Amino acid sequence: MDFATTIDTALDRGIVLGYGSVGLRVRRRLPGWPADPPPMPGKTVLVTGAGSGLGLAAATGFARLGAQVHVLGRNAERAGEAARRTLERAPGADVRPQACDVSDLAQLRAFAEKFAGEEPRLDVLVNNAGVMPGRRTHTADGLELTFATQVVAPWxxxxxxxxxxxxxxxxxxxxxxxxxxxxQRIPAGDLQSADTRYGPKKVYARTKREELVLTQQWAERLLDRGVHVHAMHPGWADTEGVRTGMPVFxxxxxxxxxxxxxxxxxxxxLGSAPEAVESSGLFWHDRRPRPATHPLGAGPDDEPARKRLWDYVEGIATPHLNRQ
Ligand SMILES: NC(=O)c1ccc[n+]([C@@H]2O[C@H](COP(=O)([O-])OP(=O)(O)OC[C@H]3O[C@@H](n4cnc5c(N)ncnc54)[C@H](OP(=O)(O)O)[C@@H]3O)[C@@H](O)[C@H]2O)c1
Structure with missing residues (x-):
């Protein structure tokens, strides 16, 4: 292992420095840091949860690269705010508001059908919208809110x-x-954590594990269609979600x-760099693929649990399959 890779891996395993701003700043200075993403004229991007935090930052980044950016908020007002905020940061960009509450199955299906029917192209979909409710909450469809937002909606x-x-x-x-x-591992047999004492961080982390496992399965299924599906983690970023959901942290x-x-x-x-379409199904952090498990973590998921998760979410998302 060369010097740069050793430092990079140590930052990743050590967590505190790697996930903070120090990690990114050190990595940027290491030899072999991947080149900045190229401009995106003629490309179309859709970012969910684009009104604040990471979603707003990502929408702004894509807008500055020259892409047409569809910024999705939970309703028309939030979508309008997302567009206004993005345009403030990227004046003159092609930014279009899209309204959809992604925790609502009927809205999601209607939105996706309309977008796929009307828009000529979509080069990048960013499933970013996320929540960490302080207490167990259910959607109008009867789904646990974190699961609906972070697992079912991206699917x-x-x-x-x-x-x-x-x-x-x-x-x-x-x-x-x-x-x-x-x-966390896939909570086999309790995929919406209904039988688990509710803890916001635990349930949140479980849904993120589920989202990663579904990312890997989507990647296999869509590779021959030229759609590359990746997951990434941002480290620790100072956003509204962190300020309200995890004030002590x-x-x-x-x-x-x-x-x-x-x-x-x-x-x-990942939305623009050529490296992202040389592979699929990887888990990225700071422009590098990372292992899906950590030496101090919960370990890998077994294949039956991975398949059961796919079937369960597919059954919710496409009820005519009746797999729930
Ligand atoms: N910040 C971090 O350190 C960190 C670390 C790891 C992962 N993440 C992930 O990064 C993503 C962005 O989080 P953030 O930190 O930027 O938090 P944030 O500022 O709270 O952003 C979350 C965004 O998602 C939107 N959203 C939530 N539920 C929605 C729904 N049902 N329909 C449409 N939009 C919805 C929110 O809209 P409203 O404002 O209208 O609620 C908000 O714009 C999340 O997936 C989060 O889990 C963040």
Missing amino acids: VLTAGLEPVLARSAPSRVINVVSGGLYG RALTRPVIRTPDEGADTIVW
């Missing part, structure tokens, strides 16, 4: 937008997960926490 959007992604191949789906997933990490732009760096890079 439905990927499936529903597959036609337009395939038309634009090679195209990319980027799922924003979390380093917290290292501590934010106070502790304040000296090292990343800016939203630093956290979103790898989202934008």
